[in-house]
Amino acid sequence: MHLNLNIAVFMNKKIWLLSFTIALGLQIQAQRQDDMRQTVEYLASQELGGRYPATHGDTLASEFIVSQLRSMKLKPIVKGKKETGYYHNFTYGKNEKRTTHNIIAVIPGKDKRLKNEYIVVGSHYDHLGMGGEGSGSRRPDTLGVHPGADDNASGDAVVLQLARHFKKTGSPRSIIFAFFGAEEQGLVGSKFFLDWMRHDDSRRINLPDSLKGIVAMVNLDMVGRMRDHAMSVSGTGTSSSFKAMVEEVAQLSGVHVSCIPDGYGPSDQASFVAADIPVLFITTGGHMEYHTPADVPATLNYDGMQQTLDFSKLLIARLAALPEAPDYINVPSTQTMKHAKFKVTLGLMPDVMGANTIPGLRADIVVAGKPAHNAGIRSGDIIQEIDGKAVNDINEYMERLSELKAGTTIPVKVLRGEEVIVFQVHLTPPVR
Numbered sequence: 001m002h003l004n005l006n007i008a009v010f011m012n013k014k015i016w017l018l019s020f021t022i023a024l025g026l027q028i029q030a031q032r033q034d035d036m037r038q039t040v041e042y043l044a045s046q047e048l049g050g051r052y053p054a055t056h057g058d059t060l061a062s063e064f065i066v067s068q069l070r071s072m073k074l075k076p077i078v079k080g081k082k083e084t085g086y087y088h089n090f091t092y093g094k095n096e097k098r099t100t101h102n103i104i105a106v107i108p109g110k111d112k113r114l115k116n117e118y119i120v121v122g123s124h125y126d127h128l129g130m131g132g133e134g135s136g137s138r139r140p141d142t143l144g145v146h147p148g149a150d151d152n153a154s155g156d157a158v159v160l161q162l163a164r165h166f167k168k169t170g171s172p173r174s175i176i177f178a179f180f181g182a183e184e185q186g187l188v189g190s191k192f193f194l195d196w197m198r199h200d201d202s203r204r205i206n207l208p209d210s211l212k213g214i215v216a217m218v219n220l221d222m223v224g225r226m227r228d229h230a231m232s233v234s235g236t237g238t239s240s241s242f243k244a245m246v247e248e249v250a251q252l253s254g255v256h257v258s259c260i261p262d263g264y265g266p267s268d269q270a271s272f273v274a275a276d277i278p279v280l281f282i283t284t285g286g287h288m289e290y291h292t293p294a295d296v297p298a299t300l301n302y303d304g305m306q307q308t309l310d311f312s313k314l315l316i317a318r319l320a321a322l323p324e325a326p327d328y329i330n331v332p333s334t335q336t337m338k339h340a341k342f343k344v345t346l347g348l349m350p351d352v353m354g355a356n357t358i359p360g361l362r363a364d365i366v367v368a369g370k371p372a373h374n375a376g377i378r379s380g381d382i383i384q385e386i387d388g389k390a391v392n393d394i395n396e397y398m399e400r401l402s403e404l405k406a407g408t409t410i411p412v413k414v415l416r417g418e419e420v421i422v423f424q425v426h427l428t429p430p431v432r
Contacts (some may be wrong), residue, residue, distance in 0.1 A: 032251060032309065033302050039068075039157035040224070041297045043125065043408050044147035044320050051148060054181045055096040057109065061125050067178050072167045074105035075206040085205075090192040092182060100126070102189045103179040104131070105163065106206040109320075113174035117325050118175045120217040121162055121316060122190070122268055122405055123155030124183030128291060137291050138365075144293040149300055152183070154224030157225055158309050165313055173215070173320040178208065180268050181421025183221075190268035194275050215325040217279045218316055219269035226284040226304025230256040231311070235269060239278035240328035242257055243345070245318050252313040257323025258393075264333035265338045267427065278326045280319075282312060285351050286364040288379050334350075344404045345374040345430040358414060360384040361397050375425040377414060384420075385413035 042048070042064060066086045077083025088102040090284030093272035101126070131137035137146060147153075156179060159300075163177045182188035183224035196204075197211040208214060209238030216239070223231070234244040234357050236259040243259055250257040269281040284304065289295040319326070347370020351362040360382040366373045386400040387410040406408065406429040413422045 020367045036157035040153040044149035050129040050146040051127040053100040069105040077104045098182040107175045114172045118174045122178040123159045124180040149297045150224040155220035171320040172267035190271035219281045221267040222306045224300035232258045234260040234281040235263030235279040237331040238263045249314045250299040262331040328332040343426040375423040381414040
């Protein structure tokens with residue numbers, strides 16, 4: 001009887017400890033989500049005016065990110081005052097010169113052998129400002145704050161949480177946390193950072209002696225609109241170990257990942273892959289609010305951002321603990337394959353990141369007045385066949401387009417919800 005009582009007490013304590021651990025974990029997760037939400041709401045606020053480089057909003061965004069890095073006690077990268085040690089300044093532009101900066105901090109590695117190898121974990125913090133003609137806005141005739149909540153306050157929020165996590169847990173390799181400026185102007189900040197690393201600079205501290213010390217780059221851009229627990233990771237072919245690593249981490253994290261071998265694409269990882277550095281680019285794909293004033297904090301999926309954060313923690317930890325630096329493999333870009341051969345356009349923006357679990361290719365944005373829209377295809381439809389031939393990914397989509405001729409009418413089969421619909425699309429040539 002006494003023995004049974006002791007067992008019962010022991011089991012009750014064990015159950016209580018397990019319940020306490022689960023409750024604590026949920027509380028920490030809720031706090032992380034709240035932190036990410038507050039970061040997005042500030043960076044994408046009207047006050048910051050769209051974070052166009054070298055504006056007051058750009059300065060406020062920079063100061064906010066620096067304050068976060070300083071509060072975590074991350075290492076600066078430039079000698080001097082604490083207030084300026086996280087800034088990597090650069091000037092760009094031909095006709096109109098603008099001076100802005102990257103914001104960079106470092107967590108030194110703990111392993112004696114691996115600490116001299118660095119992983120860059122990055123996101124860009126700039127956006128389109130007030131939009132307008134030539135800004136990249138999808139509504140160039142509308143002047144107004146383009147908040148950039150998903151593009152890319154979402155990535156900034158996740159990277160700040162990653163910095164907080166690895167500051168606490170440590171890492172075998174050193175990790176550079178980089179928030180790049182002027183990405184929307186042509187990956188300007190990341191290109192300047194790599195050029196800076198190619199040359200000696202006595203002001204530089206806590207960074208590798210040369211570009212060779214950077215062994216990998218992980219980029220997060222537009223990670224705030226997860227659908228169906230799905231994301232895309234590009235660059236899985238840029239090193240021999242990457243695809244298996246990504247798939248294993250996805251299984252552990254409970255997310256569906258589409259792997260894209262090449263590391264090119266419209267974000268800062270392209271600068272690194274062009275420098276022969278293996279990359280992984282994490283995104284949850286495009287949407288109708290992309291590059292418009294409607295990309296606001298209320299449209300984001302913060303549960304999905306938590307999933308992206310959890311996935312990224314595991315992925316970076318695996319990458320940082322590899323016994324040998326990842327090799328680099330040159331993978332040709334699929335983004336531009338056969339582009340010059342296109343004689344037609346459907347007038348839509350496909351989900352080039354493949355963040356979709358259903359067979360086919362999602363039409364993220366269908367442009368009004370163009371062939372697909374005129375035929376009845378709408379944003380969110382999943383294209384499964386073009387002219388009777390299957391479409392499963394961006395490569396097959398481009399293959400089909402390359403075979404078509406302007407002036408003809410072809411069937412396009414799409415999945416809309418649970419309904420399969422075939423539209424007759426009259427093809428027109430692309431506007432050059």
